[in-house]
Every structure is written in structure tokens, then in C-alpha cells.
Amino acid sequence: MLSRQRLFWRLQPYDLPGSDESFLRACRDNCAYHIRRCPGYAAICRHMGFLPKQLRTVEDLAKIPVIPTLFFKRKTLFSMPQWRMAMKVTSSGTSGKYSRIGFDWGCILAEVPMVVNLGFRHHLVSPKPAHCVILGYKPHKSNHTGVTRTMFGLTHFSPPLSRTYALHMVDGSYVPDLDSVAAALKRFERSHFPTRVIGFPSYLWFGLKRMEELGLRLRLPRGSRIILAGGWKQHSDQEVDKRTLYALAERTLGIPEGNVNELFGAVEHPIFYNTCKRHHFHIPAYGRIIIRDPDTLEPLPMGRVGLINLISPLMTATPTLSVMTDDLGYLTPGERCGCGIRSPYLTILGRVGMSDIQTCAAGASELLGKGEAF
Numbered sequence: 001m002l003s004r005q006r007l008f009w010r011l012q013p014y015d016l017p018g019s020d021e022s023f024l025r026a027c028r029d030n031c032a033y034h035i036r037r038c039p040g041y042a043a044i045c046r047h048m049g050f051l052p053k054q055l056r057t058v059e060d061l062a063k064i065p066v067i068p069t070l071f072f073k074r075k076t077l078f079s080m081p082q083w084r085m086a087m088k089v090t091s092s093g094t095s096g097k098y099s100r101i102g103f104d105w106g107c108i109l110a111e112v113p114m115v116v117n118l119g120f121r122h123h124l125v126s127p128k129p130a131h132c133v134i135l136g137y138k139p140h141k142s143n144h145t146g147v148t149r150t151m152f153g154l155t156h157f158s159p160p161l162s163r164t165y166a167l168h169m170v171d172g173s174y175v176p177d178l179d180s181v182a183a184a185l186k187r188f189e190r191s192h193f194p195t196r197v198i199g200f201p202s203y204l205w206f207g208l209k210r211m212e213e214l215g216l217r218l219r220l221p222r223g224s225r226i227i228l229a230g231g232w233k234q235h236s237d238q239e240v241d242k243r244t245l246y247a248l249a250e251r252t253l254g255i256p257e258g259n260v261n262e263l264f265g266a267v268e269h270p271i272f273y274n275t276c277k278r279h280h281f282h283i284p285a286y287g288r289i290i291i292r293d294p295d296t297l298e299p300l301p302m303g304r305v306g307l308i309n310l311i312s313p314l315m316t317a318t319p320t321l322s323v324m325t326d327d328l329g330y331l332t333p334g335e336r337c338g339c340g341i342r343s344p345y346l347t348i349l350g351r352v353g354m355s356d357i358q359t360c361a362a363g364a365s366e367l368l369g370k371g372e373a374f
């Protein structure tokens with residue numbers, strides 16, 4: 001899959017027009033690979049009348065059969081034996097069901113230059129060591145979630161002096177240890193090295209609100225950053241806008257808004273989306289996004305709200321070339337942002353009601369029968 005490596009080694013991470021041909025070639029190769037090696041995916045393509053050779057222009061990306069992320073929570077689709085995979089990870093499972101996604105070695109080798117390239121582009125990479133406070137799960141042999149892997153990986157953008165986790169495994173389940181987090185932050189305030197706070201935005205909000213209630217205010221060392229990964233999920237009813245969250249972070253931790261980064265991705269689509277200095281998710285060259293009408297699934301123009309369809313030829317262990325999330329959002333031309341990045345940016349509005357997604361996933365399940373793996 002040399003076409004995949006050529007795409008992910010590109011040095012201009014937001015040059016979509018310049019990467020279109022490479023992206024199409026990698027998608028054709030990726031789709032052909034899954035059709036040959038995954039009978040379930042081949043059945044879906046056959047049912048939709050789709051062939052890889054139909055991908056001639058970027059507009060043709062909309063023709064790729066779309067698999068809802070909910071489908072991966074019901075069935076397992078693999079395109080290679082599990083013993084050949086580098087790892088298998090799961091989604092967070094906030095709905096009670098988990099996606100099981102296999103990662104091949106070629107995928108990991110392609111991810112590394114993508115992450116490093118975008119890490120430099122967004123000033124996340126630093127040679128200066130830092131203390132890391134992770135508002136998430138401490139890695140454990142029983143934890144296979146992609147978000148835990150991601151947060152641990154984010155600690156390597158600068159040499160980690162220490163790692164303090166908010167959630168620890170005790171007797172088979174995770175329990176919070178907020179006292180250790182508070183003590184660590186207070187200790188790091190006196191350090192000569194910066195602190196990096198990494199975690200879910202909901203956990204950051206709840207922790208900072210508690211600090212404010214107790215009258216606790218810190219001034220972490222210059223160069224400290226906040227890196228947010230994951231959404232609000234089960235706390236969506238308490239979600240606040242970004243500006244409110246960032247203002248609270250500056251009041252309680254002394255970290256300015258310019259030092260806050262937010263990431264977006266999914267275990268079924270592990271592309272490294274970073275917010276720009278104006279806090280917008282611009283589309284990188286390694287992926288494409290189509291907004292689809294919730295009723296017809298037809299592509300919608302810029303500015304129209306619909307379901308978010310994520311496309312990337314990154315993975316060969318699992319056929320995730322084109323996946324449909326249960327999130328609503330819309331695209332805006334990059335020129336309107338003003339940050340200097342010209343690729344369109346995605347605004348995520350929240351989750352849609354599950355009935356339409358379930359219907360689409362159920363249709364695919366019926367097509368493939370009642371087997372558990374393909």
C-alpha cells in the first residue's frame with residue numbers, strides 16, 4: 001500500500017487540492033484491498049454497485065459505501081487475520097456497546113508522520129520536558145479503548161517528566177483520584193518546567209469548577225498547555241461553549257486561551273484533527289469530510305447541517321474507508337476562519353437522535369446476515 005504511505009508522508013498537512021490525486025489513489029487501493037480480503041465489505045460494495053475504479057474525482061468519494069459507526073458496535077469486520085494486526089482497540093462504549101477496530105502495522109507507520117507533522121504545525125511538539133496531568137484513564141492491561149491510547153500518546157509531544165492520572169484501576173474498575181491531581185497541580189506550580197493538562201473537556205470543566213468553588217487558583221509555569229481529546233458524551237447535557245471553558249482555565253490555572261488545543265477523531269477514523277488558533281477543526285490532507293442529509297444521505301453543500309461522514313484510506317485491518325458518525329455538523333470554507341489555513345473546517349453541533357442511524361446500521365447487518373465476524 002505505497003499509495004497510503006505517500007499520502008501520509010506529505011509535508012503540507014492542509015493542502016487539500018495538492019493532495020487530491022494522492023488521496024484518490026490511496027482510496028482506490030484501500031477499497032480494492034478490503035473487497036479482496038473482507039467478504040462482508042465486498043457484499044456491501046456489491047449491493048451498492050460500487051467499484052474502486054469509479055473514484056476518478058474528489059466528488060466521487062461520496063459514492064464509497066458508508067458504514068455507520070454504530071454498525072461496528074454490532075458486528076466485527078476485519079480484512080486480515082487478527083494475529084497479523086499490530087493491535088485491536090475499542091471505542092469508549094458510552095452507549096454500552098463497543099466498536100472493535102483492528103490496526104495494521106502499515107497504519108501505525110502512516111500515523112507517525114501524520115501526528116508529528118501536525119504536532120509541529122500546531123506547536124504541540126517541544127524539546128522542553130513537561131509534567132503531564134491526564135484527566136482520563138491510566139493505562140491498564142484490561143483497557144483497550146482508543147482514547148486511553150491517544151491520551152498516553154499525547155504525553156510524548158514533549159519529554160514527559162511525570163504522568164499523573166485522574167482515574168486508576170482498582171479491583172477491576174476505574175475510580176477517580178482527584179486529590180492526587182489537585183496535589184500534583186499545586187506542586188507543579190512551583191516547578192521550573194511547564195505542565196500539560198490532557199483529557200476530556202467535561203472532566204476539565206468539572207475539575208475547574210470545583211477548584212473555583214473552593215477558591216483555588218494556580219499559575220502554572222509559562223509554556224503550560226491544555227490538550228483536550230474526546231467529547232462530552234454522557235455529559236452532553238452539561239456541555240458549555242469553548243470560550244467559557246477556556247476563560248475558566250485561564251482564571252484557575254493561568255493557562256491562556258492561545259495555549260489550549262482541542263483534538264477530534266474516532267477509533268473508526270483515527271485522523272489527527274487539531275483546532276487552529278481560532279479553535280476550528282480544519283480538514284487535513286489525510287482525510288475528507290462529507291456532510292450528508294439525515295433523510296436521504298445525499299451530500300450537502302457548505303454551510304448545511306447534516307450527518308458527518310468521515311473518509312480516510314488509513315486502515316487495512318478494518319474496512320473503515322468511509323464511516324458515518326452519529327454527530328451533526330457543517331463545513332465552512334477555510335478562508336472565513338482567518339487563521340491562514342485554507343482547507344474547510346468542521347463545526348460539530350452534537351449527536352443526532354439514534355433512530356435513523358440504527359435503521360441504516362440494521363440494514364447493513366441484515367445484508368451481511370447474523371454472523372459475528374467477516
